[in-house]
Amino acid sequence: MSLESVKTAVENGKVKKIEGVVQEALDEGCSAAKILDAMIGVMDGVGDKFQRNEIFVPEMLVSALTMKKGVAVLKPYLGAGEAVSHGKFIIGTAKGDLHDIGKNLVAMMLESAGFEVIDLGVDVPAEKFTETLRENPDCRLVGLSALLTTTMDNMKTTVAAIRAEFPSVKIMVGGAPITPEFAQSIGADAYTTDAGSAASKAKELAD
Amino acid sequence: MLTKRQNLIETITGGHPDRYVNQYEALGIVLFNPVTGGMVMPGQTAKSVWGVTFTWPAGMPGQFPVHDAAHLVIKDIEHWRDYVKVPPVLYPDEVWEQAVDQANAIDRSEQFVCPFVAPGIFEQCHHLSEIQHCLMYLLTNPDEMHDLIQTITDWELALAEQFVKYLKPDGLFHHDDWGTQTTTFMSPAMFEEFYYPAYKQVYGYYKSHGVQLIVHHSDSYAATLVPYMIDMGIDIWQGPQSTNNIPELIRKYGGQISFMGGIDSGWVDRPDWTQEHIAEVVRRVCGECGTHYFIPCASQGLSISTYPGVYEAVSTEIDKLSKEKFPRI
Numbered sequence: 001m002s003l004e005s006v007k008t009a010v011e012n013g014k015v016k017k018i019e020g021v022v023q024e025a026l027d028e029g030c031s032a033a034k035i036l037d038a039m040i041g042v043m044d045g046v047g048d049k050f051q052r053n054e055i056f057v058p059e060m061l062v063s064a065l066t067m068k069k070g071v072a073v074l075k076p077y078l079g080a081g082e083a084v085s086h087g088k089f090i091i092g093t094a095k096g097d098l099h100d101i102g103k104n105l106v107a108m109m110l111e112s113a114g115f116e117v118i119d120l121g122v123d124v125p126a127e128k129f130t131e132t133l134r135e136n137p138d139c140r141l142v143g144l145s146a147l148l149t150t151t152m153d154n155m156k157t158t159v160a161a162i163r164a165e166f167p168s169v170k171i172m173v174g175g176a177p178i179t180p181e182f183a184q185s186i187g188a189d190a191y192t193t194d195a196g197s198a199a200s201k202a203k204e205l206a207d
Numbered sequence: 208m209l210t211k212r213q214n215l216i217e218t219i220t221g222g223h224p225d226r227y228v229n230q231y232e233a234l235g236i237v238l239f240n241p242v243t244g245g246m247v248m249p250g251q252t253a254k255s256v257w258g259v260t261f262t263w264p265a266g267m268p269g270q271f272p273v274h275d276a277a278h279l280v281i282k283d284i285e286h287w288r289d290y291v292k293v294p295p296v297l298y299p300d301e302v303w304e305q306a307v308d309q310a311n312a313i314d315r316s317e318q319f320v321c322p323f324v325a326p327g328i329f330e331q332c333h334h335l336s337e338i339q340h341c342l343m344y345l346l347t348n349p350d351e352m353h354d355l356i357q358t359i360t361d362w363e364l365a366l367a368e369q370f371v372k373y374l375k376p377d378g379l380f381h382h383d384d385w386g387t388q389t390t391t392f393m394s395p396a397m398f399e400e401f402y403y404p405a406y407k408q409v410y411g412y413y414k415s416h417g418v419q420l421i422v423h424h425s426d427s428y429a430a431t432l433v434p435y436m437i438d439m440g441i442d443i444w445q446g447p448q449s450t451n452n453i454p455e456l457i458r459k460y461g462g463q464i465s466f467m468g469g470i471d472s473g474w475v476d477r478p479d480w481t482q483e484h485i486a487e488v489v490r491r492v493c494g495e496c497g498t499h500y501f502i503p504c505a506s507q508g509l510s511i512s513t514y515p516g517v518y519e520a521v522s523t524e525i526d527k528l529s530k531e532k533f534p535r536i
Contacts (some may be wrong), residue, residue, distance in 0.1 A: 015347055056394045058342040065343060075289050090379065098271040102387075123264070148266070149477045150513060176388045177473045193389065 002028050003038055006070065010042040013062030015069060022073040032077035036084035036114075039067045043112040047196030057105065060195065064108040086206040087111065088139035090132050094175075095154040102175060107144060114197040115141075115206075126154075126161035126174035133166050140168070141202055144188075146175040148173040155187035163187055170205040174198060209433035215420075218226070219442060221464040221499050226529035228467075228502040229522050235313030235522035236321050241302040242294070242366050246270060251287070256294035259334045274337040275296065281336040284348045287355055288336045291335060296365040303373045310374040319378025319420045322370045324363070325508070327383020328405050329392070331359045338392075347399060352401060361407040364412055371416045378420040380411050380445075382508055389450050395431050395504065403435045410440035411478050426506040430456055437463045446506045452494045461500035469496055473509045476517045482524075485517070488523035498532060 009018045025035050046063045049055045089110050093103050098118035100122045109115045116138065120128055133139060142162060146155045155178075159171055173188040183191035190205060192198040214234040217224040239245055247253045247270045260278040262271040263492060281287045284385040313320050326334055332355060333341035344352050359364050370376055385402075386392055393401075410421050425434065426446030433456060436444055445467040447453055453469050469492040475485050494504050503525050505518065512518040 013346060053390060056390065056397070057339075057344050058394055058397065059394075061339055061343045062346045096267065098262075098266070098267065100274075101338050108339070148267070148513075149473060187374075 003030050003035065006035055006079070007038055008043045010039050010063055010066050010070065011046065013059060013066050013104055015062060015066050018066045018070045019073050019086040020103075022070045032074040035077075036071065036074055036078065039070055040112070041113050043067055043109070044200070045112075047109060047142055050195060050196040061108060062107070064112040067112045068108075068196050076098055083149070086115045087141070087200060088118060088136055089115040089141045089143060090118045090120065090129065090136070090139055091143040092129065092145075093122045094144055094151040094158060095123060095125045095150040097146050097175075098122045098153070099175075102147065103143075103145045104132035106145070106174070106198045109195040109199040110143075110202055113203055115202060117188060124158075126158040129158055130165050133162065133169060141170050141172070141206060143172045143174070143198065145173070146178060149177045152177055152182065156183075159186045160186055172198065172201060172205070210509040212315070212319060215319075215502070218498070218502060219252055219500060221462055224498060224533070226533045227493065227498070227525050229525045229529075230467075230502070230504040230518070231296055232522075233318055234321050234378060234380060234459065235310075235311050235315075235318035235325050236509070237306055237313075237374060238323050238355060239309065239378075240306045240322065240370070240374075241298045242296050242369060257331065257335065259293060261438050272334045272337075278335060280334075281340075284336065284340070284344045284351050287336075287351055289359070291355070293358060293369075296362065296369055298369075300373075303369075307373055310376070315377065316483075320374060320376045321378035321380040321420070321422065322374055322376050323380050323382075324366070325424075327381060327400055328356060328359050328409075329362065329383050329385060332356065342392060346399060349400075356401055356405050359455070363405075363409045365411050367409065367416070374417055376413075378422065379418050380422045380424065382412075382424045384427050385425045385429045385432060388448055389428050391427070391429055391431060394476060395435070398432055399435060403439060406435075406439040417530035424508040426472070426508060428470070433464060435459055443502065443503065446508060449474075449492075450504055452498070453501070457496060457500050465502065466496070467502035467504045468506045469501070470503050471506045472512070475521060476507065476512045476514055477504060478514060478515055478521070480517050482520050485520045486524045486527070489521060490528060493525070493528050493532070503528075 005021040006025050011019050013132045051061045091107050110117050144155055146152055156178050170189045172190045174192050180191045190201050194200050209234040214224050215228045218228050244256055247261045249263050250265045256261050256282050260273040261270040262273055281290045310320050355364045420442050421440050422443040422445050424439045424445045428450045430451040445463045447466050447468040449471050453466050474488050505521050
């Protein structure tokens with residue numbers, strides 16, 4: 001029953017209730033890993049609904065925030081590495097680009113999907129991405145966004161720099177002016193149109 | 208030959224325009240006023256009258272709010288009144304002189320005198336609180352958001368009163384981006400609850416005080432909000448992106464609202480722009496959208512472009528097409 005309450009709370013974005021229902025589920029003997037899996041499953045559905053325009057950004061964000069609060073309750077009960085099922089994901093906007101809305105949404109959805117997100121923020125030079133990859137040799141995924149036609153070239157430069165030093169790292173790109181053709185032309189591994197599909201694609205690339 | 212203003216009226220009322228309205232030509236936009244102050248210029252960082260820090264890095268197309276921990280205005284939505292200081296709207300007559308001179312210099316037979324308002328009410332909310340927080344607060348703290356929105360609305364109404372007093376506008380150019388390229392930021396139901404009533408008040412005030420033409424900028428997808436736009440008094444939606452299916456919107460709503468856009472800035476305002484490519488885009492868009500309830504225009508929210516020459520190149524192609532599609536001129 002409590003596991004169902006956890007799922008309902010995440011799906012409906014009950015931020016204020018989630019800590020209580022997660023604790024109840026733990027008290028009833030549900031394992032932390034099982035509760036985490038249930039929440040990740042719900043967030044998959046939330047991402048799908050967002051892609052189908054059945055819900056909008058606020059609902060998706062509140063579900064993601066609810067899950068984050070639920071995971072915080074679970075953390076002391078999870079074994080090492082259990083809280084993160086898909087590994088690290090480095091994310092940032094292309095150099096010169098200060099538009100962070102899309103990037104922030106993707107970061108929240110990635111966290112909800114079980115990634116440990118390293119958010120480099122906005123206006124991130126190529127060197128910052130490569131430096132962070134050096135500091136995190138276990139990270140296999142990078143995401144880059146650009147909203148401006150003026151910064152698409154910088155995206156290309158960053159992808160090239162990552163490719164040169166870390167050929168096995170998978171690179172995802174997105175943003176209003178980006179097309180699948182552009183993504184392919186600069187050597188990115190994936191292009192997605194929204195936060196929900198970005199999280200799905202990231203899981204696919206990580207697995 | 209009709210004046211620019213007459214031609215716009217003929218276009219948006221389904222009358223007999225004698226050419227395309229060419230982008231912003233019929234809008235005399237009064238950019239400066241003492242209440243909202245000026246914009247940050249390229250290379251500058253400064254605070255808005257609402258206390259929001261903006262930066263405009265050189266080489267970028269516009270200004271951005273700074274939302275790091277040190278600069279974010281609303282740090283706790285439950286106590287937003289502790290952080291938000293409503294700016295004054297009353298200034299001495301002499302401070303208005305520059306704006307009044309600008310308005311007086313506009314030939315009202317050719318252009319509507321349009322005060323410029325940006326950011327809009329939703330934008331002000333997310334500039335103060337950061338967009339992802341703002342969108343979540345609409346669900347988690349609806350009472351606080353209703354209060355914040357009403358506070359901004361009341362300020363906008365007081366600003367409108369000053370515009371009417373000093374500039375005697377017959378038009379208005381008001382920004383508020385309500386979506387991304389492919390979707391609205393919130394559901395229509397949420398928009399109806401929070402922002403529709405605010406704009407109904409603000410645009411209703413302008414309409415009852417001599418403003419005949421309300422132009423609202425949102426360079427986004429917002430097709431699902433068009434019924435609200437009509438009801439709140441918007442005459443022209445400026446900035447609709449092609450993702451809205453503008454020809455269908457014209458068929459559905461033409462006569463109640465007009466659409467000024469269709470030429471996505473992302474298509475034309477590029478480092479590799481060419482006159483030929485712009486000609487192709489303008490021809491295609493005008494062919495799809497027709498000559499009534501539609502004003503061909505780049506989606507950008509002012510008569511400018513990121514790359515020098517692009518705005519003018521679009522205008523040149525619109526003029527060429529006018530000669531083909533309106534053979535009397």
